[in-house]
Amino acid sequence: MSDEEGSEEYLFKIVIIGDSAVGKSNLLSRYARDEFNAHSKTTIGVEFQTQCLKIDGKEIKAQIWDTAGQERFRAVTSAYYRGAFGALLVYDISRRTTFDSVSRWLDELNSHCDSTVARMLVGNKSDLENIREVTSEEGKTLAEAEGLFFIETSARDSTNVRTAFEIVIREIY
């Protein structure tokens, strides 16, 4: 944190987790660059983007980390979570198996981060309403039981993407 002429700067690390192909990388590219890739490849290792925003007149830098959902392509788990202030746990509303994995991701998150980390459960691909397998109600119920925020997003049509990240950032701040 720096302090120039009374204006403070905050740097927050946020991690995105969830099964492969739920849309983690596209949520990040939509938020950080307003880009969507219909043919994106699985992430290898770890990538991150820094996004600047202003909340209550304060400059906030959110450093958002993205890794592969598949174990074999993932970054070293403990390093990935180290220093995180917030987490987006993503599933795909059109694939129930990705929702079934949420508890496993939560266990991993809880084993690496303390309970003060701001957590958001994200049901992505809300544009795929016609092939939905997980109801909004199910997502909401799980989030309430686990003490998470909940939102449904679409990286494809941009719905709620900014809101998802900014709720977490605000909660940290």
Ligand code: GTP
């Ligand atoms: P890994 O890196 O393997 O863990 O996957 P990921 O979670 O980063 O998924 P990625 O962002 O690469 O997206 C996987 C596929 O889903 C791609 O074909 C995307 O175009 C597609 N996709 C991502 N978000 C959405 C969305 O909101 N709606 C729809 N319809 N497709 C999406």
Ligand code: MG
């Ligand atoms: Mg990815």
